[in-house]
Amino acid sequence: MSANFKVLTEDSQFQSELSEAGGRLVVADFTSARCGPCQRIAPLFEEMANKFPTAVFLKIDVNQCTSAAASQGVSATPTFIFYRNKTKLDTLQGADPETLEARIRQHYGDGEGEEIEDSGVPGHIDLIPMINKAGCECLNESDDHPFIQALTSAGGYLESDTDEQLILYLSFNQAVKLHSMKVKGPAENGPKDMKLFINQPHTIDFDSAESANAVQEIALTAKDLEGELIPLKYVKLQNVMNLTVFVKNNQNDSETTQISYIQIIGSPVQTTKMSDFKRVTGKKGESH
Structure with a gap:
């Protein structure tokens, strides 16, 4: 397992990992053990951590981290959410590996490994x-x-x-x-x-x-x-x-x-404020 790939099993780990990542890109895979598409893309997602070594890849089971999933507005699995400096950049639903890799490349930058500075401006x-x-x-x-x-x-x-x-x-x-x-x-x-x-x-x-x-x-x-x-x-x-x-x-x-x-x-432009998310109702973690 790559050092920049982590599996989260507790809600408290989520914000801690976002803080620790600082200016690096974070790609969070909100997944479920009961979701077939999630299981199919899981090994490919882990492999992508090797392709993008300066990013942080988080695998988050929505049934183990229910509060984290709800706070991020996750209503279907798999949902991939991209962050930098604790700021949400983008969201992608579905288990399409080509689209996922293209979206990672879009947000990854030039990949030169330089640490991106904290903007010092909350939400930006x-x-x-x-x-x-x-x-x-x-x-x-x-x-x-x-x-x-x-x-x-x-x-x-x-x-x-x-x-x-x-x-x-x-x-x-x-x-x-x-x-x-x-x-x-x-x-x-x-x-x-x-x-x-x-x-x-x-x-x-x-x-x-x-x-x-x-x-x-x-x-x-x-x-x-x-x-x-x-x-x-x-x-x-x-x-x-x-x-x-x-x-x-x-x-x-x-x-x-x-x-x-x-x-x-x-x-x-597509950034959504955390305060805009509504709590998920019904059964969490199931694909729609």
């Missing part, structure tokens, strides 16, 4: 794992310090090339809601004035970014660049497939701009 997560890095683009990035280095907290930084301006295009692998962001950079040449655009059909150019109306304009201070939480206009950012960030200048009008790390905080 770091959305970096939901960014399609292959679909991202940066205009005026340095060859030696490209955009990809600012999407990880492991070190490195993004630096502009010919002048201080940058355009960052971030593509998400599903619709998300944006709550806030954090931008880290040096006090002398970290970004200062930024404009945000959403759902652009393609990467906009610098002239368009200068003249177009943004969904939000942000003026960063040197204090903000230490990783302070920057609130976004949440009500205007409810169904975002891509985000464009135009960096107009930097703190001290330096020749180039540096960004050490950018963190986007929010949640998937």
Whole structure:
């Protein structure tokens, strides 16, 4: 049995495992010994723990963990629920291994094994794992310090090339809601004035970014660049497939701009709040 695969037999274990997982993806299989489809997919689910080593796989029998199943709104088995930072990302019912593996890949991220930071915002997560890095683009990035280095907290930084301006295009692998962001950079040449655009059909150019109306304009201070939480206009950012960030200048009008790390905080559009779940009535754990 893989070290990242666990069988839960008590309700108290569920929240404990979610807390311990932190920023790692958690895939919970709510199953039943009396459910034929559950038993057929069970060995395949366990094998997937080997394919996705930085995720946590939990097998939860709904007849042993009745409170955990009810609190998560489980009304049929098998039900697979995906979490990160104790936040529910997605739900999948049924014993289709191909669909299950595709959904795991969607939420798993790039699989590089980096620990995802806690967003620090209850009910929201770091959305970096939901960014399609292959679909991202940066205009005026340095060859030696490209955009990809600012999407990880492991070190490195993004630096502009010919002048201080940058355009960052971030593509998400599903619709998300944006709550806030954090931008880290040096006090002398970290970004200062930024404009945000959403759902652009393609990467906009610098002239368009200068003249177009943004969904939000942000003026960063040197204090903000230490990783302070920057609130976004949440009500205007409810169904975002891509985000464009135009960096107009930097703190001290330096020749180039540096960004050490950018963190986007929010949640998937289909996320359901725990308080919205209704208690299951009737016989728990049986497939419908």
